[in-house]
Amino acid sequence: xxxxxxxxxxxxxxxxxxxxxxxxxxxxxxxxxxxxxxxxxxxxxxxxxxxxxxxxxxxxxxxxxxxxxxxxxxxxxxxxxxxxxxxxxxxxxxxxxxxxxxxxxxxxxxxxxxxxxxxxxxxxxxxxxxxxxxxxxxxxxxxxxxxxxxxxxxxxxxxxxxxxxxxxxxxxxxxxxxxxxxxxxxxxxxxxxxxxxxxxxxxxxxxxxxxxxxxxxxxxxxxxxxxxxxxxxxxxxxxxxxxxxxxxxxxxxxxxxxxxxxxxxxxxxxxxxxxxxxxxxxxxxxxxxxxxxxxxxxxxxxxxxxxxxxxxxxxxxxxxxxxxxxxxxxxxxxxxxxxxxxxxxxxxxxxxxxxxxxx
Amino acid sequence: xxxxxxxxxxxxxxxxxxxxxxxxxxxxxxxxxxxxxxxxxxxxxxxxxxxxxxxxxxxxxxxxxxxxxxxxxxxxxxxxxxxxxxxxxxxxxxxxxxxxxxxxxxxxxxxxxxxxxxxxxxxxxxxxxxxxxxxxxxxxxxxxxxxxxxxxxxxxxxxxxxxxxxxxxxxxxxxxxxxxxxxxxxxxxxxxxxxxxxxxxxxxxxxxxxxxxxxxxxxxxxxxxxxxxxxxxxxxxxxxxxxxxxxxxxxxxxxxxxxxxxxxxxxxxxxxxxxxxxxxxxxxxxxxxx
Ligand SMILES: Nc1ncnc2c1ncn2[C@@H]1O[C@H](COP(=O)(O)OP(=O)(O)O)[C@@H](O)[C@H]1O
Ligand SMILES: [Mg+2]
Numbered sequence: 001x002x003x004x005x006x007x008x009x010x011x012x013x014x015x016x017x018x019x020x021x022x023x024x025x026x027x028x029x030x031x032x033x034x035x036x037x038x039x040x041x042x043x044x045x046x047x048x049x050x051x052x053x054x055x056x057x058x059x060x061x062x063x064x065x066x067x068x069x070x071x072x073x074x075x076x077x078x079x080x081x082x083x084x085x086x087x088x089x090x091x092x093x094x095x096x097x098x099x100x101x102x103x104x105x106x107x108x109x110x111x112x113x114x115x116x117x118x119x120x121x122x123x124x125x126x127x128x129x130x131x132x133x134x135x136x137x138x139x140x141x142x143x144x145x146x147x148x149x150x151x152x153x154x155x156x157x158x159x160x161x162x163x164x165x166x167x168x169x170x171x172x173x174x175x176x177x178x179x180x181x182x183x184x185x186x187x188x189x190x191x192x193x194x195x196x197x198x199x200x201x202x203x204x205x206x207x208x209x210x211x212x213x214x215x216x217x218x219x220x221x222x223x224x225x226x227x228x229x230x231x232x233x234x235x236x237x238x239x240x241x242x243x244x245x246x247x248x249x250x251x252x253x254x255x256x257x258x259x260x261x262x263x264x265x266x267x268x269x270x271x272x273x274x275x276x277x278x279x280x281x282x283x284x285x286x287x288x289x290x291x292x293x294x295x296x297x298x299x300x301x302x303x304x305x306x307x308x309x310x311x312x313x314x315x316x317x318x319x320x321x322x323x324x325x326x327x328x329x330x331x332x333x334x335x336x337x338x339x340x341x342x343x344x345x346x347x348x349x350x351x352x353x354x355x356x357x358x359x
Numbered sequence: 360x361x362x363x364x365x366x367x368x369x370x371x372x373x374x375x376x377x378x379x380x381x382x383x384x385x386x387x388x389x390x391x392x393x394x395x396x397x398x399x400x401x402x403x404x405x406x407x408x409x410x411x412x413x414x415x416x417x418x419x420x421x422x423x424x425x426x427x428x429x430x431x432x433x434x435x436x437x438x439x440x441x442x443x444x445x446x447x448x449x450x451x452x453x454x455x456x457x458x459x460x461x462x463x464x465x466x467x468x469x470x471x472x473x474x475x476x477x478x479x480x481x482x483x484x485x486x487x488x489x490x491x492x493x494x495x496x497x498x499x500x501x502x503x504x505x506x507x508x509x510x511x512x513x514x515x516x517x518x519x520x521x522x523x524x525x526x527x528x529x530x531x532x533x534x535x536x537x538x539x540x541x542x543x544x545x546x547x548x549x550x551x552x553x554x555x556x557x558x559x560x561x562x563x564x565x566x567x568x569x570x571x572x573x574x575x576x577x578x579x580x581x582x583x584x585x586x587x588x589x590x591x592x593x594x595x596x597x598x599x600x601x602x603x604x605x606x607x608x609x610x611x612x613x614x615x616x617x618x619x620x621x622x623x624x625x626x627x628x629x630x631x632x633x634x635x636x637x638x639x640x641x642x643x644x645x646x647x648x649x
Contacts, residue, residue: 052546072549073557079550085543089565098561102552150551 002063002153003028003186004049009058011044018044019210022058026154026188027203031180033189035197036207037233042190046156049188050079062153073102078147078185082159084139086131092118092142093127099150117145120179137168144176148183155180155187161196173199194234198222206230224268224353225281231355236284236316236327242354243277254354256280258301258322262349269354279355284327286351289317292342299349305341321345390625396618405612415619425603425620429627432600435514436582439521443578444571446522447529451570452563454530455537466534469527481520481591488516512594520592521582528581529574536570537563572639576632583628600624 004026011018019041026032034042047053049060051072059066067075086095096114100106105113111127118124121141131139140160147155160176161169177200180187191197197204198218206213206221206229214226225231228239242262246253251263252272262280272278289305290296303321315336317328326345337343397415400408419425454465472480487493490507498504510516540563548558586601604624608617 050546050550052549071554072546073552073554075550076552077550079547081543081547083541083543085541085547087544087548087562088541098548098553099551102557146551 003030004154004188005059005061005064006045006049007059007061009045009048009055009060011041011048011053012056017210021211024205024212024215026186028063028186029184030202031177031187031189031200032203032205033191033197033201034205034207035191035194035233036213038192040207041210042192042207043158046079046158046188046190049154050077050156051075076150076152077154077156078150078152079156080140080143080147080158080160082162084131084136084143084163086139086142086146088131090130091127092129092131092134095131095142096127096146096149098146103150113149114145117149120148120183121145122175137164137172140164140172144179148179148185152185155185157187157189159190159192162191162193169196176200198234206233208233225355226271227355228279228281231281236329238282238284238287238326239355240280240282240324241277241357242280244272244275251349252354254278254280254352256299256347257324259299259345259347260301262299262347262352264349264352264354268350268352271356272354273356275356277357279357281353281355282347282351284316285314285329286348287326287328287330288346288348289319289328289330289337290344290346292344294344296344296346297348298346300347301345303343303345305337305339305343307339308336310336319343319345390622393618394622396615397622399615399618401613401615405614407615415616418616419619419623425600425623428598428600428603431598432583435517435521435599436579439518439525439582440575440579442518443522443526443529444575447526447574448533448567448571451530451533451537455534455540469530472527477524478587478591480524481588484516484520484523484592485511488519512592512597514593514597516592517589517597520588521585524588525578525581528577532570532574532577533567534570536567536573540566568639572635576635579631579635580628583631584624600627 006022006024009022010020022045034045036042044053048055049062051067051070055068060068062075062077086092087098090098093111093114096117097105097110100110100113114127115124118126121144123138123141123145126134126138126142131142134142140163144160157176161172164172173196189197189200201218203215204218204221205215208229214221214230216224221230222234225234225237228237231237231239240256242254242256244252245255245261247266249266251265252269253261253263254269256262264280269278288296288298292302301321303319303326305317306320306325307318309316309318313331314329315332317330317337319326319328328345396407398411398413400410400412400414402408450469454462454469457465459465485492488510489495490509490511492511494510495504495507499507544562544566545558548562549555553561583599584601586599586605589597589599589602590605600620601624604617604620607613607620
């Protein structure tokens with residue numbers, strides 16, 4: 001087990017720069033997620049750590065040792081592919097024992113390790129079957145077993161859950177995290193699914209177009225997005241143009257159209273500096289929709305429901321407030337609002353964060 | 360219900376019927392004629408007598424000339440097949456694995472030779488390897504040799520000719536197999552600790568066996584049944600079983616003997632195909648694609 005460091009790593013494919021200026025530390029034993037839309041370079045990073053691609057520039061360190069020039073088969077990393085990549089001509093037992101063979105483990109030792117790995121992924125007794133005889137979820141577990149049985153220094157997971165259907169995905173999410181916790185291996189997990197990232201990670205690295213946008217714990221990236229990309233990528237956010245109306249030691253007063261002045265704690269407007277205007281970010285689920293004229297807590301504005309997207313427990317409303325359209329996701333308490341209803345929208349200043357105007 | 364089931368049971372036969380009829384009329388019926396013909400008696404050039412006698416078959420079993428031909432044919436077919444397997448695998452692997460965007464162009468190049476008659480392609484070796492050919496010309500011009508080397512009309516030339524003509528079949532078969540292999544399998548093997556060569560041997564090679572096996576069978580049978588290539592490129596001793604048939608039918612105008620030999624070649628190659636699919640285990644091959 002070991003931590004992983006990327007130092008100023010860059011990778012180009014011909015004229016295409018896949019990733020650049022990467023300075024990332026993956027702490028020993030942690031579960032770190034690379035989160036970003038398709039094509040942002042997540043797989044490229046994993047493949048560079050695994051040795052399947054060579055970085056164009058920069059250093060990759062595992063356990064403090066530079067491994068740029070170490071060939072793939074000597075790196076001792078476990079890589080789990082999105083499409084499982086099990087060997088179809090080998091039994092499950094042979095698949096899992098594949099890496100053991102090259103580590104001088106064979107015979108009954110190997111069989112015992114294979115059995116232990118199958119127990120960890122909770123699929124005991126399937127040694128003699130072929131991959132095609134297992135379901136997608138089971139194959140994914142085998143792929144995981146094959147990667148962890150070699151006791152890798154680092155476990156690399158490239159969208160391992162995205163080929164599974166929704167229910168299984170959530171189940172495997174919990175289980176994968178539990179397995180990682182149990183064996184304590186440094187893990188780098190790649191996904192484009194924000195809820196997966198939020199649910200599983202110790203640390204999330206949000207990426208876009210080959211660059212790191214924000215690094216932080218799930219709550220941090222979720223509650224205090226560093227820029228508009230992060231704000232929008234992790235769920236729905238409303239982004240409003242605001243003017244600085246005044247400030248004191250603890251808070252900044254921001255003039256929000258139609259709502260009036262909102263006093264946001266300074267800590268949540270750190271990026272604003274001395275600027276006179278900025279952009280206020282508030283998540284759709286943090287805005288509160290109240291019956292018209294209701295005097296709730298927070299800063300209020302009047303609006304009209306334009307459209308409702310009913311989702312069972314919650315509803316997503318599109319609400320017109322003056323010339324702004326806000327997205328609001330609220331739990332349904334009793335009856336949902338309908339399109340055309342006049343409503344009051346409430347903002348709690350503590351839920352706001354402020355970005356620079358050009359962010 | 361019972362009627363419906365019976366109709367369902369018959370359905371495969373309906374679907375197979377066109378193929379079965381075609382095979383019956385185009386293969387089984389003509390082959391039966393040939394079998395019948397092998398019992399006729401050849402009285403003179405191109406004069407046959409309808410009969411039921413075994414002189415042709417007796418000649419086949421007693422004349423060692425025919426046994427030598429069978430042995431030569433099997434030996435050459437094995438040599439050509441093995442060389443084609445090795446020489447064909449490499450370009451097939453290259454075409455399947457290349458990241459070159461215009462892969463279709465490489466496949467087109469592979470098929471291009473089929474647009475030229477294979478007799479012309481075979482004859483072209485005379486201009487390359489012959490005493491007045493390009494290779495001797497270059498070697499003499501370079502001063503490496505004083506007199507032309509005798510390269511034509513030997514077993515080696517026949518093998519070259521066969522490889523030239525049959526290699527595309529091997530390459531295409533192997534290519535199709537390689538193409539169907541998940542691109543992540545070799546990297547997966549590599550991350551688990553296999554060297555590039557080990558990853559190839561443990562993963563890619565076994566998974567490409569169906570194509571390689573099919574290519575080998577095809578090349579073996581095609582070589583075993585040829586006569587034109589040795590006729591054009593071989594010397595007097597480089598004859599295959601097919602040449603004996605050609606001689607019997609075209610030169611000696613002895614059709615009953617030709618029929619006997621033809622039927623023998625059919626049975627021999629048929630036996631090879633059956634034995635081969637037993638040994639290679641067709642169900643074993645299909646496992647890779649389950
Ligand atoms: N082998 C390659 N050749 C050329 N471009 C590539 C190659 N691999 C990835 N890319 C490019 O690099 C960028 C990042 O790709 P990738 O790392 O696969 O993204 P992600 O995994 O985040 O979807 C994309 O623009 C992709 O087109
Ligand atoms: Mg990817």
